[in-house]
Amino acid sequence: METYLVGGAVRDRLLGLTAGDRDYVVVGGTPEAMLAQGFKPVGRDFPVFLHPKTGEEYALARTERKSGRGYRGFVVDADPGVTLAEDLQRRDFTINAIAQDDDGVLVDPWHGARDIEQRVLRHVGPAFVEDPLRVLRAARFMARFADLGFTVAPETMALMREIVASGEMAELVPERVWQELVRALASKTPSAFLRTLRDCGALAVVLPEVDALYGVPQRAEYHPEVDTGIHIELVCDMAATLAPGDAVVGFAALSHDLGKALTPEDVLPKHLGHEHAGLAPLQALCDRLKVPYQHRDLAKIACREHLNVHRLFELRDRTVHELLQRCDGFRQPARLAQLGLVCESDKRGRTGLEDAPYPQREELMRLLDVAQSVRAADVAREGLEGPAFGEALAKARIQAIHQARTPA
Ligand SMILES: Nc1ccn([C@@H]2O[C@H](COP(=O)(O)OP(=O)(O)OP(=O)(O)O)[C@@H](O)[C@H]2O)c(=O)n1
Structure with missing residues (x-):
């Protein structure tokens, strides 16, 4: 049984960043062996197990099938006949399609490490278009890694434009769009998110109100x-x-x-x-x-x-x-x-x-x-009630504001 760290954690390590959630793939394991080691099964449909101490996710030797509109955009199947490489092939970007074993050795069939070095966000394969959320993910990664100098590979941008032209972006569930937007806004360079979405035409679909601001002159x-x-x-x-x-x-x-x-x-x-x-x-x-x-x-x-x-x-x-x-x-x-x-x-x-x-x-x-330092209790002492009390409190506060203001 071999365990590989996969996805974002490997990418972040290679970028020299603090890795977030760690996900693992277990090749050659069985549910019984996982249970015997104390792992806790989660999900009814997928063979995913939680580490008994760290709570990290371990997905059993698996493949990924068509995403449909699943919550995380893709789902996994138990299929011992499927190789790790096939698993990686279904992922979105080459930089996210790298696995690393316990000794630090990389399994990197899509040259994600090279793309990390060259700061290129490139899709893995044609499966990229299966999940229109990946357009937003691309923009979000651009926002997160903008200061590292990433660019979207032209062929990936072409696919993003294709997805937008297909009209599928409009069908994304709002929660997924919001999730990506919120993560982009919390990143270092949200402008890169907006620019990438504008480049491929997605901004007009997901945020038409913001898209409408481009071309409107300022004072x-x-x-x-x-x-x-x-x-x-x-x-x-x-x-x-x-x-x-x-x-x-x-x-x-x-x-x-x-x-x-x-x-x-x-x-x-x-x-x-x-x-x-x-x-x-x-x-x-x-x-x-x-x-x-x-x-x-x-x-x-x-x-x-x-x-x-x-x-x-x-x-x-x-x-x-x-x-x-x-x-x-x-x-x-x-x-x-x-x-x-x-x-x-x-x-x-x-x-x-x-x-x-x-x-x-x-x-x-x-x-x-x-x-706020004008205490309601002080005003109440005057015996006022109802609207008269409210007015007296406001008056006292306005007076306090007057005395404290910095001249213009
Ligand atoms: N629509 C999606 C969503 C996820 N993934 C794959 O699932 C991994 C984990 O996804 P997620 O946790 O959403 O993103 P991370 O890449 O870990 O990025 P972050 O650090 O921002 O969480 C990704 O690296 C990617 O390989 C994918 O291929 N397509």
């Missing part, structure tokens, strides 16, 4: 060559820098300007009203991809309020208080902090402004702190 003083789509790429990358791994911030960064496609610069100067116009496409996107509440909520607030945060120093005291209330800052200060990160990413994610200071973020949290 000339931002940067004449940066349209709104590219601006969003820059904002997402900045968000990934300021809030690494936080896909809630990432999703709000991605979607805060959707309204700009509906309020073009040449029709309405400065995209007037885009913060409200963006709410409808945002809702459509969230409903379609079944975006979780947490991501949806911050995105909605960021869309509606980002201009107010940018203008924080010019707002009236009462408006600042209302802003804190509308963002539910009093109950959820952590979310207000995330809003500050999205707004800072928006401001700094414009070419040439990467180092621009953004004092609004700190001021926002400071004013929340000040307003």
